[in-house]
Amino acid sequence: MSEGDVPATLPVLQVDQLEVAYGARTAVAGISFDIRPGEIFGLLGPNGAGKTSTLSAIEGLLRPRSGFLLVDGLDVSEHPLEAKARLGVQLQTSSFQAELGIEQIVRLFAGLYGARLDRDQLRTALEQIGLGGELGRRFKQLSGGQQQRLALFIASVHExxxxxxxEPTAGLDPQSRRQLWNRIEALRGEGRSILLTTHSMEEAQAVCDRVAIIDHGALVALATPAGLIEEYKFDPRVVQAAHGEVTLEDVFIGLTGSEIRD
Ligand SMILES: Nc1ncnc2c1ncn2[C@@H]1O[C@H](COP(=O)(O)OP(=O)(O)O)[C@@H](O)[C@H]1O
Ligand SMILES: [Mg+2]
Structure with missing residues (x-):
């Protein structure tokens, strides 16, 4: 099936009763959600909730214990190559060869993904993400924000x-975070869908069309940020967490508890 045959209403991703385990330890205990075309979807949860495990299963890095994963209607276990070709991935800790130059890194990955990119296109693209003057630099010489923007660019080079x-914005200063949000929104504007994880509720509220809160591998709530606030603003756990007007963070703390997870 070519991309043009995909009905506009078909979810880009369908996660159905996904379970992921490491030996006897269950990390994801049967979660379901869909991602619609052109949507930025936030997967929120405390440390250890199962966010990375969920992404790893979708990426094909971990085989689910049970459940179904469909990308553009394609079952990931039956059509792994076709499904993966439709995915762009930025891992939680993305580190490229520290000694390679930026241009070399981009060319390496563009080549692996089968994306064509001539020198002019490469320059223009790097200028767009504020790396125009850094073409000859090595990865390790870039700031954290520059590294994350490069990683996002590489994840999207094959469209x-x-x-x-x-966690694309982990550890970034406010300016770098805003730039990355802008890039993520620009990618949505180009018709891509985005599934991201974040610990920043401010970020989720600002950029996500819908969010899912997961805890201990299970889905706790799923709606638009405004919808979640509306739904839970009178919940006693949320009221107790709030300082003034209820925010998404108050809902998150109310539903997942204030106990620290390491
Ligand atoms: N490689 C692994 N081996 C065993 N347990 C793991 C492994 N990776 C993650 N876990 C466990 O699975 C659960 C979910 O982890 P993870 O998906 O990394 O959560 P999150 O990304 O939400 O912080 C945690 O209890 C974690 O300790
Ligand atoms: Mg994680």
């Missing part, structure tokens, strides 16, 4: 239908 971004 995937769905981008999977694991």
């Amino acid at each position: 995937p239908r769905l981008l999977l971004l694991d």
Whole structure:
């Protein structure tokens, strides 16, 4: 099936009763959600909730214990190559060869993904993400924000239908975070869908069309950020967490508890 045959209403990703385990330890205990075309979807949860495990299963890095994963209607276990070709991935810790130059890194991955990119296109693209003057630099010489923007660019170089971004803004200063949000929104504007994880509720509220809160491998709530606030603003756990007007963070703390997870 070519991309043009995909009905506009078909979810880009369908996660159905997904279970992921490491030996006897269950990390994801049967979660389901869909991602629609052109949607930025946030997967939220405390440390250890199962976010990275969920992404790893979608990426094909971990085989689910049970459940179904469909990318553009294609079952990932039956059509792994076709499914993967539609995905762009930024891992939680993305580190490229520290000694390679930026241009070399981009060319390496563009080549692996089968994406064509001539020198002018490469320059223009790097200028767009504020790396125009850094072409000859090595990866390790870039700032954290520059590294994350490069990682996002590389994840999207083959124009995937769905981008999977694991904590893309972790450790960034506010300016770099805003730039990355802008890039993520620009990618949505180009018709891509995005599944991201974040610990920043401010970020989720600002950029996500819908969010799912997961805890201990299970889905706790799923709606638009405004919808979640509306639904839970009178919940006693949420009221107790709030300081003034209820925010998404108050809902998150109310539903997942205030106990620290390491
Ligand atoms: N490689 C692994 N081996 C065993 N347990 C793991 C492994 N990776 C993650 N886990 C466990 O699975 C659960 C979910 O982890 P993870 O998906 O990394 O959560 P999150 O990304 O939400 O912080 C945690 O209890 C974690 O300790
Ligand atoms: Mg994680």
